[in-house]
Amino acid sequence: MANAAQTTGADPQAEELRRRNVAGQPSAGAPAVARTPVAEKSKEKPFSILTVLDEYEFIWAPLLFTALAFFTRMWKIGLSPIVTWDEAHFGKFGSHYLKREFYFDVHPPLGKMLVGLSGYLAGYNGSFEFKSGETYPPELNYTFMRLFNSVFGAVCVPLAYWTAKELNFRRPTVWLVTMMVLFENSYTTISRFILLDSMLLCFTFTTVFCWSKFHRQQHDPFSPEWGLWLMLLGVSIGCVTSVKWVGFFVTALVGLYTIEDLWNKFGDLKMPKIELFTHLAFRVFGLILIPFCVYLFSFYLHFLILENSGPGDAQMSSLFQANLRGTEVGKDSPLEIAYGSRATLKNMGYGGGLLHSHHQTYPEGSTQQQITCYHHKDSNNDWFFYPNRHDTEYDTEEPLRYPSNGDAIRLIHAQTGRNLHSHQVAAPVTKADWEVSCYGNTTVGDTKDHWVIEVVRDAASRDYSKIRTLTTSFRLRHADLNCYLRAGNVNLPQWGFKQIETTCVKENNPRDVYTHWNVESHVNDKLPAGDPGSYKSPFFQDFIHLNVAMMTSNNALVPDPDKQDDLASSFWQWPILHVGLRMCGWNDDIVKYFLLGNPLVYWGSTASLGVLGLMVVWYLIRWQRGYGDLKPADIDHFHYSGIYPVIGWFLHYIPFVAMGRVTYVHHYYPALWFAILTSGFCVDWMTRTLNKQISWAIHGVLYVAVIGLFVLFRAISFGMVGPSSQWSHLKWFDSWKMTD
Known part of the structure; x- marks a missing residue:
């Protein structure tokens, strides 16, 4: 197709010369005109500090702001x-x-x-x-x-x-x-x-x-x-x-x-x-x-660095604690539980405490001795393993007998001598569950003191013929009521010292970790000391356990009606x-x-x-x-x-x-x-x-x-x-x- 110049009959070369002249450019083939220095300078833009600042703003502006930031954040910081x-x-x-x-x-x-x-x-x-x-x-x-x-x-x-x-x-x-x-x-x-x-x-x-x-x-x-x-x-x-x-x-x-x-x-x-x-x-x-x-x-890194026992041990599983340096958990504890053993029972729920009792009684319900879960380690967490009332009575001089999976046992509180007990009385806070209390003594009591061991797993062995310290996870089913000993995340009122409510839950849910227990420490002079560090707690299990415990504790940070917090504020004020x-x-x-x-x-x-x-x-x-x-x-x-x-x-x-x-x-x-x-x-x-x-x-x-x-x-x-x-x-x- 003919171009526009051809159509109008114009000479393309002449048209190009005209365009260059209009633009102020030398014509192709024409001799270059020598420019004087004065003429050259007249076409240069005059130097301006504002122009330079504008061009390099992306450098000096963030540097200036950063310098001011370090000054405002650090000046007189140690005052x-x-x-x-x-x-x-x-x-x-x-x-x-x-x-x-x-x-x-x-x-x-x-x-x-x-x-x-x-x-x-x-x-x-x-x-x-x-x-x-x-x-x-x-x-x-x-x-x-x-x-x-x-x-x-x-x-x-x-x-x-x-x-x-x-x-x-x-x-x-x-x-x-x-x-x-x-x-x-x-x-x-x-x-x-x-x-x-x-x-x-x-x-x-x-x-x-x-x-x-x-x-x-x-x-x-x-x-x-x-x-x-x-x-x-x-x-x-x-x-x-x-x-x-x-x-x-x-x-x-x-x-x-x-x-x-x-x-x-x-x-x-x-x-x-x-x-x-x-x-x-x-x-x-x-x-x-x-x-x-x-x-x-x-x-x-958190677990790797914190290798020594410290104030947060109780929030973790017994097996985790046993692998910390300087811990008393499982130290010199015999491996296998026998009748007559004095032990502490740790709830394996996230952030779970130790099975606990004290002389105080429930203000309502049965008014019997309170049962709770408590993180602090003291002698009120100690329990004796005893055979049930239909079995041969325990004698300190008898040969060793070992409770195993499916056996009905009694747990006797070491400080008060009373039996771990449950009955058809509503729990003080979780009304849908049965109350758990301490009742009677080694001779006074009934079948409501009987708890059946149901082993969930054992980190040391697939043989459930014996209950082992730290490694055996088990549930305790009430022999008469068919409910399970449970310590969730519900705290008792002030009369229970805001310790964790312990109940007997009617629902049979084997996956409910708050119904899982293990022996944390164990004393029995007839048995040889075990090695608590023989078995390691899996990292992912510890990771999940700690995160759920963190979530549980975070949710528990509710305003205390009995205590005024002058620093707290409401969302609408911010x-x-x-x-x-x-x-x-x-x-x-x-x-x-x-x-x-x-x-x-x-x-x-x-x-x-x-x-x-x-x-x-x-x-x-x-x-x-x-x-x-x-x-x-x-x-x-x-x-x-x-x-x-x-x-x-x-x-x-x-x-x-x-x-x-x-x-x-x-x-x-x-x-x-x-x-x-x-x-x-x-x-x-x-x-x-x-x-x-x-x-x-x-x-x-x-x-x-x-x-x-x-x-x-x-x-x-x-x-x-x-x-x-x-x-x-x-x-x-x-x-x-x-x-x-």
């Missing part, structure tokens, strides 16, 4: 030399790692191992008890331990910067989001002590950042960068859940995103099935297997900054810290949640009316940068609404991060069409307000020295208990 707030807990847990003593806590071990690492690097030997309010000894470099912890809080600031960029916020908003994290007083304060919260926040921030990076790679699936961010996201999920179980909330956010992403791919009929399966396989590997391995590895929290004593002679947020950050972020909801309603109404306000790119930005942070806020906040356990203001801090992202999106969206100068002016006002309020309230973060009345001007509301 208070006393154990402050929960340093009493987590400093003590760090000490257990240094002494390698087994302890029990409701949180996973990663954060506390990092606390122990900070103590190790500080040259601390683990000898300090970390009692609340005590002064740190000179040999303990508590300042270094706090500095180590503050690094996690400081790292959150550059992570906020990069996350806001990945969410496609404009530069002024990126700075605003970063400043809201940098100059958030509560984030600053919580990062300055030996606590887990800065670690939890850090790994929450890394998870959101890795998620945003992975989302930006969706256009190039299966590329090295796509795979890298997927795996880093999995590692971050594993870390955040290994610090506190609150990390499962951000894991749920990633899970919802993954489900939506895969659902969209499932609806893409052009996508080959093998590609869809590969997407699924990569996500299972990256977002399930990797986090689980990280979580599992933290417990592996988003509106209704309360703060005193982190230490309030005497004039000590440095005081008050856990309170930046008012603009809190109120602005909370308001943005409602604003974004109104924006969604507005655009839905407009869409229904046929208006095309949003392009596909706008909808995608609104979805992932606006709605997902709101979902993250709900996932981190709503559980505390339904939670029965006692709650404090710091439980809101992960949710606050998502509220900050939501506020950033709202400001960014509403200023996107404004004149550049006006947009910067609005952001500038917000910068000044956030920084100004941080400076105004700086004393509550850096330490209030002297009488608290000096800061009465900061007490905007009576609920802020910072001056009285």
Whole structure:
């Protein structure tokens, strides 16, 4: 086909010369015109520091913000030399790692191992008890331990910067989001002590950042960068859940995103099935297997380090305890149980205690002697194995006789001489079960004192002809009532010293581990001592056991009606900054810290949640009316940068609404991060069409307000020295208990 020049009869070469002349370029083949230096300089752009700063903002801005973060988190960090707030807990847990003593806590071990690492690097030997309010000894470099912890809080600031960029916020908003994290007083304060919260926040921030990076790679699936961010996201999920179980909330956010992403791919009929399966396989590997391995590895290190007996032994199985160094469990205990043996019986349920009795009686029901389960080891946990009343009476001089699977026995309380007994009287709390009590003595009693041994398993042998210390798991069935001795997770009222209720459950469920028992310690002079370390407790069994015990204990952290907790607060108070929290004593002679947020950050972020909801309603109404306000790119930005942070806020906040356990203001801090992202999106969206100068002016006002309020309230973060009345001007509301 003839080109346009040919069609019009124009000369193509002449046309090219004309085009170059118009563009100011030399004609092909024409001699180059020599340019003078003056002419050359006149075409160069003049040097401008603003241009350089604009071009290299991605370097200097995060460096500046990070430097400010380290300053705010570390300045005067060692000012208070006393154990402050929960340093009493987590400093003590760090000490257990240094002494390698087994302890029990409701949180996973990663954060506390990092606390122990900070103590190790500080040259601390683990000898300090970390009692609340005590002064740190000179040999303990508590300042270094706090500095180590503050690094996690400081790292959150550059992570906020990069996350806001990945969410496609404009530069002024990126700075605003970063400043809201940098100059958030509560984030600053919580990062300055030996606590887990800065670690939890850090790994929450890394998870959101890795998620945003992975989302930006969706256009190039299966590329090295796509795979890298997927795996880093999995590692971050594993870390955040290994610090506190609150990390499962951000894991749920990633899970919802993954489900939506895969659902969209499932609806893409052009996508080959093998590609869809590969997407699924990569996500299972990256977002399930990797986090689980990280979580599992933290417990592996936990068990590996804590090889000595410690204060948390009773929460674990007897066989686990017997393999700890320095333990008394199973020490010198004969292997096989015989009639006349004096033994303690351990419930094999998660967090189960020892079968226990004492002189106190039930206030209702049979009014007989109480039976409970109790974790503390004392002589009230000791029981004698005796034959049943139809069998030959036990004689201390007789040859050894051994109870075995299917035998009916009696258990006699060593301290009171009474028989373990059950009858058709409702249990005191769990009314559907029968009450278990202590009744009679070695000669007085009836068949309601008889319990039939039913062996479940034995770690040492498949031969159930004898009951073995530590290794034999068995159930005790009441001979008359056919119910099973059980100790669940129900605590008795104060009259039962809030020990675990022990009942006889009517349902026959062999898999109910709370009906499983084993002999933990055993004394019988006629039998040779056994070797308690001959059999190891399987790792996965210990892992599951400890996690269920943690969950059980965490659920038991309910408000005590008999005790007032002045530090506790309710969920509704957090988003509106209704309360703060005193982190230490309030005497004039000590440095005081008050856990309170930046008012603009809190109120602005909370308001943005409602604003974004109104924006969604507005655009839905407009869409229904046929208006095309949003392009596909706008909808995608609104979805992932606006709605997902709101979902993250709900996932981190709503559980505390339904939670029965006692709650404090710091439980809101992960949710606050998502509220900050939501506020950033709202400001960014509403200023996107404004004149550049006006947009910067609005952001500038917000910068000044956030920084100004941080400076105004700086004393509550850096330490209030002297009488608290000096800061009465900061007490905007009576609920802020910072001056009285």
